Amino acid sequence: MSRPKLSPVPAKLADIAAATGLSLSTVSRVLNRRKLHERLSRKTTERVHAAARRLGYLPHHGAQALATNRSLVIGAAVPPNPVGRKEESSPLGDEYLGKLLGHAEVFFRARGFDLLLLNAADSKSLCARSAAKFRARQIDGVLLAGNTSALTLRTLELEGVPAVAVDYAGPLAAGSHVGLDNRGAIAVGLDHLQSLGHRRIAFLGRHGRTVYADIAVRRRAFREEMARRGLASGSSSFADWPAPEIQGSQESGAWAADQIAALPLRRRPTAILTVDDVQAFAVVQRLREHGLFCPLDVSVVGFDDSSPARLSSPALTTIDHGLQVIAERAGAVLLECIEHRREGKVFPPVREKIPARLIRRESTARAIR
Amino acid sequence: MSRPKLSPVPAKLADIAAATGLSLSTVSRVLNRRKLHERLSRKTTERVHAAARRLGYLPHHGAQALATNRSLVIGAAVPPNPVGRKEESSPLGDEYLGKLLGHAEVFFRARGFDLLLLNAADSKSLCARSAAKFRARQIDGVLLAGNTSALTLRTLELEGVPAVAVDYAGPLAAGSHVGLDNRGAIAVGLDHLQSLGHRRIAFLGRHGRTVYADIAVRRRAFREEMARRGLASGSSSFADWPAPEIQGSQESGAWAADQIAALPLRRRPTAILTVDDVQAFAVVQRLREHGLFCPLDVSVVGFDDSSPARLSSPALTTIDHGLQVIAERAGAVLLECIEHRREGKVFPPVREKIPARLIRRESTARAIR
DNA sequence: CTGAAAGCGCTTACAG
DNA sequence: CTGAAAGCGCTTACAG
Numbered sequence: 001m002s003r004p005k006l007s008p009v010p011a012k013l014a015d016i017a018a019a020t021g022l023s024l025s026t027v028s029r030v031l032n033r034r035k036l037h038e039r040l041s042r043k044t045t046e047r048v049h050a051a052a053r054r055l056g057y058l059p060h061h062g063a064q065a066l067a068t069n070r071s072l073v074i075g076a077a078v079p080p081n082p083v084g085r086k087e088e089s090s091p092l093g094d095e096y097l098g099k100l101l102g103h104a105e106v107f108f109r110a111r112g113f114d115l116l117l118l119n120a121a122d123s124k125s126l127c128a129r130s131a132a133k134f135r136a137r138q139i140d141g142v143l144l145a146g147n148t149s150a151l152t153l154r155t156l157e158l159e160g161v162p163a164v165a166v167d168y169a170g171p172l173a174a175g176s177h178v179g180l181d182n183r184g185a186i187a188v189g190l191d192h193l194q195s196l197g198h199r200r201i202a203f204l205g206r207h208g209r210t211v212y213a214d215i216a217v218r219r220r221a222f223r224e225e226m227a228r229r230g231l232a233s234g235s236s237s238f239a240d241w242p243a244p245e246i247q248g249s250q251e252s253g254a255w256a257a258d259q260i261a262a263l264p265l266r267r268r269p270t271a272i273l274t275v276d277d278v279q280a281f282a283v284v285q286r287l288r289e290h291g292l293f294c295p296l297d298v299s300v301v302g303f304d305d306s307s308p309a310r311l312s313s314p315a316l317t318t319i320d321h322g323l324q325v326i327a328e329r330a331g332a333v334l335l336e337c338i339e340h341r342r343e344g345k346v347f348p349p350v351r352e353k354i355p356a357r358l359i360r361r362e363s364t365a366r367a368i369r
Numbered sequence: 370m371s372r373p374k375l376s377p378v379p380a381k382l383a384d385i386a387a388a389t390g391l392s393l394s395t396v397s398r399v400l401n402r403r404k405l406h407e408r409l410s411r412k413t414t415e416r417v418h419a420a421a422r423r424l425g426y427l428p429h430h431g432a433q434a435l436a437t438n439r440s441l442v443i444g445a446a447v448p449p450n451p452v453g454r455k456e457e458s459s460p461l462g463d464e465y466l467g468k469l470l471g472h473a474e475v476f477f478r479a480r481g482f483d484l485l486l487l488n489a490a491d492s493k494s495l496c497a498r499s500a501a502k503f504r505a506r507q508i509d510g511v512l513l514a515g516n517t518s519a520l521t522l523r524t525l526e527l528e529g530v531p532a533v534a535v536d537y538a539g540p541l542a543a544g545s546h547v548g549l550d551n552r553g554a555i556a557v558g559l560d561h562l563q564s565l566g567h568r569r570i571a572f573l574g575r576h577g578r579t580v581y582a583d584i585a586v587r588r589r590a591f592r593e594e595m596a597r598r599g600l601a602s603g604s605s606s607f608a609d610w611p612a613p614e615i616q617g618s619q620e621s622g623a624w625a626a627d628q629i630a631a632l633p634l635r636r637r638p639t640a641i642l643t644v645d646d647v648q649a650f651a652v653v654q655r656l657r658e659h660g661l662f663c664p665l666d667v668s669v670v671g672f673d674d675s676s677p678a679r680l681s682s683p684a685l686t687t688i689d690h691g692l693q694v695i696a697e698r699a700g701a702v703l704l705e706c707i708e709h710r711r712e713g714k715v716f717p718p719v720r721e722k723i724p725a726r727l728i729r730r731e732s733t734a735r736a737i738r
Numbered sequence: 739c740t741g742a743a744a745g746c747g748c749t750t751a752c753a754g
Numbered sequence: 755c756t757g758a759a760a761g762c763g764c765t766t767a768c769a770g
Contacts, residue, residue: 010504012763023741028765039739061507062434063763066746071431076486098467105488114507115486117445119474135379137747138430138483250680285654311619381747392757397749410755432747435762506763 011055075139077118103327131159162337169214178330183221185356197367202234202269206252234269253282261290277302295365314362380424444508446487472696500528531706538583547699552590554725566736571603571638575621603638622651630659640668664734683731
């Protein structure tokens, strides 16, 4: 069947009305029927739909926004320089953020919403832009991804902009938030290592701004979990927290490997929990230069399940944020929030922690010591 | 000075009219004055602007779109799985794409346009979505980033959607395109190596789908350039094109290093041009395992200027796409295209090649042999 | 079950 | 230099 050649300017409601001999109101009602209790004759319904299809009807978004006071667009706020880089460009290139946005996009699209990019040079202008777009009726709410400052969320709240922070890694004074259960993530990693017989396990932190990893929380969780399990912390045998001049994942990973290699065998951790995959790779690589092999001599657990984790050798066992779940829950919360505001009700802030998953690959093995 | 508390619903034109005692038309005209020849009394102008500021006026985007028939939104089309990954998620996480979109966003924002995310599961639905959004007046045009199929661009053209492909790496049958001068990029790399005294230079290709690197073109350019310069191709001494089972950057890099290490000194290339930074890193690392050091024994040139290039040791000399220029030129072309369409004129396709830049760092040094 | 009418907020010829 | 009026395309009480 030959699809009719679509004109560049699509049919409007009036065209359907003319084609079917029905009124504008009826056509509109058929097309928007949401409640089942709206009764419309079966015949009318069919005629309208047929005509709409035949004419290639597409509602004018602007007109709809004007009439309904909702834009069906969500602002995706991505703050600048999430990893502390001096780059002039946006942080969209971050794999973590990309996945998050990708999943969010799919979620919202399925619900009729689109995602509008909301970059900004700093979080202050981010707030300003978000609020402006909201007040200009161009977006219905904001998804705050990446290294959102707590202040941003609070500011938006105050401006009356529905917003939810996604996987934010810091203290939050106010507002809704959906993110990784950092504490549980550590437990998941330890469960795995323990099941492999590891008892001397180290945790490795790092300096530098971080997009989503709440390292302090993880470190505390690590200590408490180790104590709870009655395990000897491998961290006690080396400094798990690099000196301030060791910045970033690569550097801290290499540094830790040097430290570990210098330890006498009996004090050396048999497994190490890192804070991101890049750090884990650096550890593995530098250990190798010391003649220590992963997972033979030391098991290494990454964090983030970045794409190289699957491809490297040994493929990296890593802790996955479950970004799809995080994005979807955050999306759902945002939609709820929007709905509440729309009905004039206040929306009590939601805080949700999503459990981490361990992706078992080749960088962890049974403890030999 | 205390900013007046903004109401969540911003003032509208009528409010300004009321506040100033002027008519709607006048207020609108003042606010939109674009041509200088529109004369408006200085006093009126000032009154309107003052009131607008005081009331926190923001134009309703939907209403404007309805009245002007333009949305001031550009669709950013990012096709699925640019690197051939099986991921369900979007490819936004790719650093290359992220930079491109980031620069585009800045460019368009400065001109009053926003970027709407246009993901899709495959290029067919990408076309469908783009066209629908365009016809629904939600976007004014489409920026096609990443591994756009030539077909996509053509389809959009046929549907009457203003579109431009950005840094697309393949043959293009139709449509506008702005991208890296792949050929020139090779020349830039060779210029650099030649200035360091290298004469035995190798090129390394790779298999696997590629987002933006037109490897075939680069390879051909390499051969022609080498011949033109009267240089002995180091490629002739090892296979520059891995066997099909060697997929991806890491693998092909390691493979090439193995090959090179196995060559007798006099036939070994002293420098190697890679196809992306990841491949370059793999080469450097594997060479090291063979006891060959970069840049001491072999100089290595990366491609893309990815963020690790700056951080690794040795820091990677690499070829930069100049993504900011590419994004900005593509943006400008798209805006022109939109303008033409709007005036009913046809827009003759533009093809623009942007010169590459060499970023000199530590992985290249004077040839010692 | 369906239609006439008002309205969403803005722009733009057309008069003056 | 400024204003009155029509119109952009859609939705939604309100009648019937």
